[in-house]
């Protein structure tokens with residue numbers, strides 16, 4: 296085998312290992328202050344525990360090696376031996392080492408815990424409400440007409456602290472964006488808070504981290520960290536109402552949407568649709584995924600979802616609404632105007 300051929304699998308293995316350490320949903324690639332602090336605790340624990348593990352294994356190997364060499368009659372059974380004082384010193388040193396390791400771990404985790412509880416100055420406030428099995432996201436504007444209501448997508452400006460207010464409408468869920476911060480539960484009847492200060496522009500993925508029922512695994516969300524201008528622009532677009540559809544198919548679709556059960560559960564700002572059982576659809580097309588990260592937001596996926604939500608996400612709170620295939624096309628044509 297040539298040198299190169301032997302190196303290739305090793306390189307591939309290393310690439311695979313490193314790939315596990317980066318990405319849009321990992322604690323090992325922190326992109327925010329809180330995640331970085333947690334990463335410090337994790338690294339400290341790894342080093343302290345790694346050193347202790349290696350020492351224990353080394354002493355064990357040494358003991359085994361000595362026991363094999365010494366004849367059984369040499370083994371002291373009772374009473375003081377010449378080695379006793381050295382043994383005591385060794386034991387005291389060992390206890391001191393354990394104590395130092397534990398003190399280090401306790402101090403680091405205490406300090407990190409304190410820093411996690413603090414948000415920086417002028418934080419952005421975002422409300423996230425968990426539902427089986429999707430996320431409602433709200434930003435309060437200076438005026439009620441400037442409020443933003445969206446779903447399954449959290450937008451944050453880079454380098455600005457955010458305080459996320461967490462509530463639940465049904466059962467306990469857990470909000471977790473591994474690249475940005477630790478987990479925090481959303482508990483019915485209670486409000487929790489988590490501070491997040493993103494430091495890197497990019498797209499990340501959050502996931503419900505507390506088993507919350509049948510579709511718990513399909514309860515993810517997109518996190519988009521943008522610069523201040525990008526975030527402003529996004530907010531301005533989200534505040535606007537949905538434009539009236541122009542194409543005949545979309546006009547028909549809007550009528551169908553308004554006459555079928557859709558309006559009971561979905562809100563489209565600027566129309567009569569004002570339901571809140573399901574996600575706000577005013578700017579549906581600005582989102583990357585539908586049904587909480589279950590499908591990419593494409594025409595085919597929208598059609599498949601509306602035609603058979605229970606087939607795609609069994610148990611979801613969206614029922615199948617009877618639509619002919621031309622009606623389905625029209626409804627999707629309307630949804631596609633919601634930019």
Ligand SMILES: [Cu+2]
Nearest residue numbers: 468503507514
């Ligand atoms: Cu959940």
